[in-house]
Amino acid sequence: MKRAVSIFVGILVFIAAGLLASAQDQTRRALAEELLNVVQVKENTEKTFAMIKQLVDAQIEKMKNAAGPTAKTAEAAARIDKIMDLVKQEFSWDKMKNEYVALYAETFTEAELKDITAFYKTPSGQAFIKKQPELMKRSMELSQKRMSDIMPKLQAMIKELEESIRSAMPPEPQTK
Numbered sequence: 001m002k003r004a005v006s007i008f009v010g011i012l013v014f015i016a017a018g019l020l021a022s023a024q025d026q027t028r029r030a031l032a033e034e035l036l037n038v039v040q041v042k043e044n045t046e047k048t049f050a051m052i053k054q055l056v057d058a059q060i061e062k063m064k065n066a067a068g069p070t071a072k073t074a075e076a077a078a079r080i081d082k083i084m085d086l087v088k089q090e091f092s093w094d095k096m097k098n099e100y101v102a103l104y105a106e107t108f109t110e111a112e113l114k115d116i117t118a119f120y121k122t123p124s125g126q127a128f129i130k131k132q133p134e135l136m137k138r139s140m141e142l143s144q145k146r147m148s149d150i151m152p153k154l155q156a157m158i159k160e161l162e163e164s165i166r167s168a169m170p171p172e173p174q175t176k
Contacts, residue, residue: 025105031113032104033097038120039129041100042093047133049088055140056080 036042060080064073089095108116119125 028105028108028110028113029101031110031117032101032108035104035113035117035120036097036100038117038125042097044129044133045091045093045096048136049084049091051133051137051140053084055137055144056084 060073060077063076067073104113120129
């Protein structure tokens with residue numbers, strides 16, 4: 001009888017621990033979702049895609065101006081538009097929300113989620129949120145400029161690498 005009671009108590013403790021962990025998970029998920037809403041992830045994701053699209057469109061224009069408007073440049077632009085549409089669709093808030101919530105809930109403690117959310121609700125936190133898309137845009141522009149500045153060096157290095165690989169490979173046998 002005592003053994004049955006202790007097994008029953010053990011089962012109750014196990015169930016209670018599971019329920020408590022589940023409640024804590026739900027609380028953290030709710031806090032994570034609140035944080036994501038406060039920092040306007042959905043809106044900023046949409047703004048980011050719009051900015052990326054503008055940058056890509058500018059690059060396409062440069063390509064058209066350099067190569068001249070041809071069927072190839074028009075085809076490339078159409079393909080890039082399709083790629084951008086696919087990426088935007090696959091990384092949309094509706095598709096990513098649950099994964100983001102889980103990521104934040106797993107990464108931050110309940111106290112951290114509360115503190116971070118509290119910061120983003122302050123005027124400084126809101127200023128950061130509002131300015132983040134512009135910061136991201138300008139960062140991308142800086143990166144693009146830096147890449148265009150080093151592109152000739154990269155191309156030369158790639159060419160050297162290809163030549164070194166070719167020279168290291170044994171010659172192909174001659175067939176008659």
